[in-house]
Amino acid sequence: MYTTEMSKNPARPAAPSEAPELVAAFEARVANDEFIEPKDWMPEAYRKTLVRQISQHAHSEVVGMLPEGNWISRAPSLRRKAVLLAKVQDEGGHGLYLYSAAETLGTSRDQMIEALHTGKAKYSTIFNYPTLTWADIGAIGWLVDGAAIMNQVPLQRTSYGPYARAMVRVCKEESFHQRQGFEITMKLAAGTPEQKAMAQDALNRWWWPSIMMFGPPDDNSPNTAQSVRWRIKRETNDELRQKFVDVTVPQAEAIGLTVPDPDLKWNEERGHYDYGAIDWDEFWAVVKGEGPVAKERVKARIDAWEKGAWVREAALAHAAKQASRRQKEAANG
Amino acid sequence: MANEPNTQTANEWPLWEVFIRAKHGLSHRHAGSVHAPDGEIALRHARDTYTRRMEGVSIWVIRSSDVVASDPGSAGPTFEPAESKVYRHPTFYVVPDYIKHI
Numbered sequence: 001m002y003t004t005e006m007s008k009n010p011a012r013p014a015a016p017s018e019a020p021e022l023v024a025a026f027e028a029r030v031a032n033d034e035f036i037e038p039k040d041w042m043p044e045a046y047r048k049t050l051v052r053q054i055s056q057h058a059h060s061e062v063v064g065m066l067p068e069g070n071w072i073s074r075a076p077s078l079r080r081k082a083v084l085l086a087k088v089q090d091e092g093g094h095g096l097y098l099y100s101a102a103e104t105l106g107t108s109r110d111q112m113i114e115a116l117h118t119g120k121a122k123y124s125t126i127f128n129y130p131t132l133t134w135a136d137i138g139a140i141g142w143l144v145d146g147a148a149i150m151n152q153v154p155l156q157r158t159s160y161g162p163y164a165r166a167m168v169r170v171c172k173e174e175s176f177h178q179r180q181g182f183e184i185t186m187k188l189a190a191g192t193p194e195q196k197a198m199a200q201d202a203l204n205r206w207w208w209p210s211i212m213m214f215g216p217p218d219d220n221s222p223n224t225a226q227s228v229r230w231r232i233k234r235e236t237n238d239e240l241r242q243k244f245v246d247v248t249v250p251q252a253e254a255i256g257l258t259v260p261d262p263d264l265k266w267n268e269e270r271g272h273y274d275y276g277a278i279d280w281d282e283f284w285a286v287v288k289g290e291g292p293v294a295k296e297r298v299k300a301r302i303d304a305w306e307k308g309a310w311v312r313e314a315a316l317a318h319a320a321k322q323a324s325r326r327q328k329e330a331a332n333g
Numbered sequence: 334m335a336n337e338p339n340t341q342t343a344n345e346w347p348l349w350e351v352f353i354r355a356k357h358g359l360s361h362r363h364a365g366s367v368h369a370p371d372g373e374i375a376l377r378h379a380r381d382t383y384t385r386r387m388e389g390v391s392i393w394v395i396r397s398s399d400v401v402a403s404d405p406g407s408a409g410p411t412f413e414p415a416e417s418k419v420y421r422h423p424t425f426y427v428v429p430d431y432i433k434h435i
Contacts, residue, residue: 037405039402039404039405040405041406086385089381089385090385093381093382093385096365096367096382097365097382100348100365100366100367103348103366108345109345109368110344110345166365169365173386312344312346312370313344315346315370315371315374316344316346316370318370318371319370319371319374322371323371
């Protein structure tokens with residue numbers, strides 16, 4: 001799964017209170033492609049940008065379990081069910097790696113989860129769309145995870161060490177996600193006319209949200225320049241989007257499906273596909289939580305958190321009791 | 334890695350660092366972190382999180398707050414003294430080619 005910068009407020013430049021020689025040394029290290037580690041000095045704006053981006057990324061992994069979890073009990077075969085379970089479990093793990101990376105920046109997991117539940121923190125807009133048919137599980141793996149990989153591969157070299165290491169692990173695990181999704185879509189596309197129509201319908205609904213996942217266009221992405229300079233981001237939204245379109249269109253053609261974009265055509269001169277205009281009003285509406293199932297998603301997270309509270313508390317109480325028992329035994333012993 | 338400053342809220346499970354031995358004969362290496370109320374549950378979470386693809390044959394967990402780390406601010410004085418001691422490496426010593434097995 002994946003995140004993009006969804007805040008419209010540009011990151012502020014160095015706070016005046018920050019010693020210029022520290023800022024300069026930091027900028028030089030980053031420009032030299034060195035990794036920044038948790039205890040190293042870093043500008044407050046760098047820290048804040050990372051916390052926002054990594055926590056957003058973590059929330060996307062966790063919320064991303066919901067649309068797919070929806071289909072575990074209805075997977076068409078035991079094989080598909082086992083695969084989907086493994087994939088959803090991976091997404092939970094990815095959320096955990098990312099929360100851990102963000103925690104090294106001085107925030108707690110509980111604080112991040114609270115920010116998600118109160119709507120203060122964002123997650124990828126893609127999960128505010130519903131999964132209506134089994135073909136959607138194919139489309140999510142193929143397109144959504146495909147877009148995620150495109151974004152995450154360069155993040156393995158992001159300047160913040162813990163984030164980069166989390167991305168290495170995530171990328172290693174994520175490639176099966178895309179392949180299993182493509183396999184589902186390919187099988188449906190080669191099936192009965194009804195199955196093929198189902199695959200096409202899923203592609204129709206997921207194509208545009210998937211290419212929106214790369215975030216607003218570069219000329220309307222105020223944080224991109226700073227993030228690229230700090231090596232938090234290694235490629236811009238539009239560069240990544242273009243790459244994704246270029247590799248995905250031939251995959252669709254190979255299995256006899258049509259990308260739902262009448263303006264899509266190969267541009268010999270550029271060596272890339274030209275694609276149609278993206279509906280950014282829809283994107284910003286979904287960011288603001290107006291997606292078809294946005295309320296349902298956040299409610300599901302809050303319910304899970306609240307219903308699990310007694311388990312967390314009981315486990316803590318048990319641990320405290322065991323610890324004090326051991327202490328007593330040691331004192332008497 | 335170890336979390337500083339400590340931002341753990343009152344009811345949050347503490348953080349543990351996870352070390353995995355990939356196979357027998359290798360040492361344990363840091364794999365990541367988990368939250369857990371005690372060591373036993375930390376081990377379970379570490380297993381579910383970090384060994385889903387046969388990445389390990391043994392796991393260690395240790396409370397993050399128990400990790401004592403060197404200070405990056407004093408990395409210079411800590412590590413630079415070794416830089417000038419090239420005589421600690423075998424290549425520092427010149428031995429003629431006709432001397433074998435050394």
